[in-house]
Amino acid sequence: MRVDGRLNDQLRDIQVVTEFTKHPEGSVLITVGDTKVICNASVEKKVPPFMRGEGKGWITAEYAMLPRATDQRNIRESSKGKVSGRTMEIQRLIGRSLRSVIDLNKIGERTIWVDCDVIQADGGTRTASITGAFIAVALACGKLLQDELIEEMPIKHYLAATSVGVTEQGESILDLCYEEDSTAAVDMNIVMTDEQEFVELQGTGEEATFSPAQLSEMIELATKGIQELFSIQKESLGDIAEQIQS
């Protein structure tokens, strides 16, 4: 029995609010249990220097937490004057994942900045960020299409992410909350497309290891959970969902 009464293969409750703030081209508040992330997609009419003149676009992500998103207050990275290794790892992961399902040639010489700001954290912030960021980017692309700034929907596939893990008792579980995550023997983040292919797979056992059989179990759980996430994404996208011919 899990700390919050869920079954091993059960996701937490998920809610998606679109148009959460007024300025971004795509703005989403995603809630996964007690984890809440604002995902904003901003379109800028230029690309980084190393890409200029190629007619291609770029997608990059930034990730941060409000200082009191967690149980204990964390010092702001702006006050420390540098971004932590953990933050860099996460924002590189989000950017790389999004780029794998978007045809950068179809967005022209534009950069889509995706800002994932965690306002409340209870485990799984990076996977919630990816799932929410996909919706924000889809909304922004929908807006570019509607404004006739681009000709085709650049999104090739749906993309979502979740975490899976192995408890100290050896049980494989889906979508870990913070309490589960901090005691788990193994922790794995999986990013998949709606073709059931992997984009990223990162499994770690800090003070433990995991067997090929445990790996299979975790992948199975994640695959099931991510299917549910795709349904939620489609619903929240409304008309735009139809433009994505995955």
Added chain:
Amino acid sequence: MRVDGRLNDQLRDIQVVTEFTKHPEGSVLITVGDTKVICNASVEKKVPPFMRGEGKGWITAEYAMLPRATDQRNIRESSKGKVSGRTMEIQRLIGRSLRSVIDLNKIGERTIWVDCDVIQADGGTRTASITGAFIAVALACGKLLQDELIEEMPIKHYLAATSVGVTEQGESILDLCYEEDSTAAVDMNIVMTDEQEFVELQGTGEEATFSPAQLSEMIELATKGIQELFSIQKESLGDIAEQIQS
């Protein structure tokens, strides 16, 4: 006639959501027109080194904006590796204002960290931060009292802030939105207590100056607006409002 149809002495619509996130001792989402700020108060059981052993507490504030809180995306201060002068000015103002109405001797050797994070900006973010931060700190103090960690409510007076200005046409107006602020000849931020005393008064004319008569007019408008803010603060504080014997 103002851009949003308000009278010269009219505040924008204001909403306050308390317990906005679950971790902080006091958590508030304050909405002033299209400006939205999350104000979180966190209590830490220690004080800065220079104050240790004095039996007194400390209150300090930090302020930030989400990158896309504004019409154009701003680079994160954590990515730039340093906090801008504007940010420092604002967070010093918020902290100083709060300390003026709180008896630091009554909170023991604790630091109250106040984080003001602007998620949507439309002018007046620093004054909305002060007004919302006061509520968050009052909630945190109420919690300390309820948990019997302190003996008396340390808050001496209500505190709220608003902006006033002079338009290019020479009219004095209350509570400027972004469009008004960016074209105003004079801009003034006023922080007051419910005894109608000033805590801070900062008037600036970048490409203009202002006369003593204009100063008087602006002060009158601000005084009126801040009275309304006190009513809103009291209402949102519920039972805790009664503990503040201003």
Added chain:
Amino acid sequence: MRVDGRLNDQLRDIQVVTEFTKHPEGSVLITVGDTKVICNASVEKKVPPFMRGEGKGWITAEYAMLPRATDQRNIRESSKGKVSGRTMEIQRLIGRSLRSVIDLNKIGERTIWVDCDVIQADGGTRTASITGAFIAVALACGKLLQDELIEEMPIKHYLAATSVGVTEQGESILDLCYEEDSTAAVDMNIVMTDEQEFVELQGTGEEATFSPAQLSEMIELATKGIQELFSIQKESLGDIAEQIQS
């Protein structure tokens, strides 16, 4: 009776040495009581990137203290690797104040850098910096005129600043020295033009508040003191004073 025997409405002794160092276009050592500031104005033949091609100039200020300008030695900001919030606030104030009385269109695509370096501090360093910086900039503009690099004197008005405050005993006083400043209940910096209009007005009560009546008293004292500063500025400017048709 004040610590140095002055009347409540009395400025400290003020001296201005022009051409203090040989390289700057305008170089001033201003002494206000025991506060001594070197104010250097440097003219550079370019403007910041965001202003290029507009045919307009820019004025910006930097402020620093020698490590032992104060009673206790301070760590250099260059050694700490960052500029403090206090320094940023002051240099933004100086720059903004100067820009309010100078017609940037009349200096062409030039930047005037104003460096205010406090070599001895005894309170009022930011207001002494503004008063001295005005003279340095006027000297630099005079030199541009004389060298026929510009056609008209770009200075629209005289500009000077002083501090006023309220003592713990409730008395309003003019031009606070360090000892007065550190015990004052209220501290206010006022920047005015010779048309008796305000450019900046920043009043603060860290552990106190102030009433509208006290505000009026302080403004009256400051207005009187600043008139005296204009006389001193005019005298030190000599021939150039006549070119400023305020």
Added chain:
Amino acid sequence: MRVDGRLNDQLRDIQVVTEFTKHPEGSVLITVGDTKVICNASVEKKVPPFMRGEGKGWITAEYAMLPRATDQRNIRESSKGKVSGRTMEIQRLIGRSLRSVIDLNKIGERTIWVDCDVIQADGGTRTASITGAFIAVALACGKLLQDELIEEMPIKHYLAATSVGVTEQGESILDLCYEEDSTAAVDMNIVMTDEQEFVELQGTGEEATFSPAQLSEMIELATKGIQELFSIQKESLGDIAEQIQS
């Protein structure tokens, strides 16, 4: 046929030089094809502040490249004043991997610093670092045992790492050199113990995705390659190999 003529399941030539430099408690030069990494293990008689007094040790890793380890010279991270996201990711991975096979209780209140400095890079620098770092740490632990500073060998299992990938033509290959890595559709780093359990598994498809079947193939290749790495590690450790009762 691979660019360097290897079979798909063939590792590059590997050499290990122990006692490469004289100061470190464990010093190794590992050569994997044209990739050369100096792995030094240094023992320090203290632990980070958050661990003091627990009687437990700590292992941490740092990773860097000489500026001209690569075909084009890279700017030093010390000159840039900050460590890149890539570097942080790699050093966190190395440290985490080593900690998974070492009993920190058996090294006492000591920190083992592992420095992996790439002097020549041709792909697979992070996995070569892990494989070499394990040997360096084992040597350092052997020295602690020999000097009777610890009582038991703290190493629980052998640990080694390699990369696997999928080529653009869809073939799974083992131990990618730089040319292969830069054109691969999928890239995966796998860290395993000699019990054939996973410690880390990080698979990425930046502009591609991969199927469960491809995942299985890659894991099989990696498992085979890592067995060979264990033989090389044992041989280079000599007598110390016998003390590791995995």
Added chain:
Amino acid sequence: MRVDGRLNDQLRDIQVVTEFTKHPEGSVLITVGDTKVICNASVEKKVPPFMRGEGKGWITAEYAMLPRATDQRNIRESSKGKVSGRTMEIQRLIGRSLRSVIDLNKIGERTIWVDCDVIQADGGTRTASITGAFIAVALACGKLLQDELIEEMPIKHYLAATSVGVTEQGESILDLCYEEDSTAAVDMNIVMTDEQEFVELQGTGEEATFSPAQLSEMIELATKGIQELFSIQKESLGDIAEQIQS
């Protein structure tokens, strides 16, 4: 004939003002031709962590230039966020030189901070800093003696410095001004004691080299010049000069 009419073995005019600012224990303005440096010595009642408990003191120096000390304005090192290599070299040289003539055991657990701030530069700023810093430190030591905080004068020898060089025409010259320095083939800084021993000798030929014969000539010139500096130092120290039993 030199640019300013001096003979090859002639120093520039030198003036020393003591008690230049009021706070430091030793405060000097030294003028060497058009080079002007404020040298302040501050006594602090503690030593760096690595020296605590040894009953010994420490002397350290910092060096900076006002932005417009030179013909073209330089960016402040505090704005750049880091201290240049040139500044570090100079401040290490000043500190090392002073420590060579002061018995650190005789100043107790105190740090003497020496701040050399160049307010006007015309070549030879580092050697003027050393010559002036010696006087400032001697004044501070005199004050410690007078206040009976130390028992004996800790200064073992007089210390002064000058520059010498070889012109493009091959002539050896003493005490180079900026114009000479920027065209010289060889530039050498020499720090000596009044026993005519060397403390530091740093000769450099960026686009030239120098022979042993030229080295001898330069040393002879420097030795002569430094004797004159000792006389000026003694005169400016007054009574304190008698306490230095070199």
Added chain:
Amino acid sequence: MRVDGRLNDQLRDIQVVTEFTKHPEGSVLITVGDTKVICNASVEKKVPPFMRGEGKGWITAEYAMLPRATDQRNIRESSKGKVSGRTMEIQRLIGRSLRSVIDLNKIGERTIWVDCDVIQADGGTRTASITGAFIAVALACGKLLQDELIEEMPIKHYLAATSVGVTEQGESILDLCYEEDSTAAVDMNIVMTDEQEFVELQGTGEEATFSPAQLSEMIELATKGIQELFSIQKESLGDIAEQIQS
């Protein structure tokens, strides 16, 4: 008798490995006793902004130590976020020395980056770096000539460096190892050309001074040692040695 049994005028054993790593245009491992430095010369087809369009090249050097090059592990400068004063001093010295013997007009608009990375330190790392860097640069220039990218060998003279010192017992010694260096009364680094002219001469006595007679003795020893270094350089350069018509 010296700690390692050498005569006072005897260099340590020296070995030079060329083509140490495969990527750089010139790559050298120089071993001087137990000091080992990798010296890599990289040719880049551009010059710093201030030199563009002059048809001239530039040579610059960087210096670093592996963290465990020394007996105690040092924190990486990249982790500290800044380069130490000692490192800056050394890299400025190496760059300046190399530029004195190379005709920058003959390398075209190219920058030669010289990276000196100490992998094992036992005193004399900066002089070993200079001696090794000269060989690396000569190899790189030889390659430019061979590839017909330049027309003439740009190297005007051989360049090498060594250290000399005075022991506590007053003996002058050549090529100090770490143990000698840390107890020496005087330490001097000398950089010379094969015409027996000085390029740099830096003598320092931190807690001692040195007489003109001791200076002469040290120069004599250095001159003798540097002749031997030129022979070793010529031998290691092979055919390229003949192209240098010093």
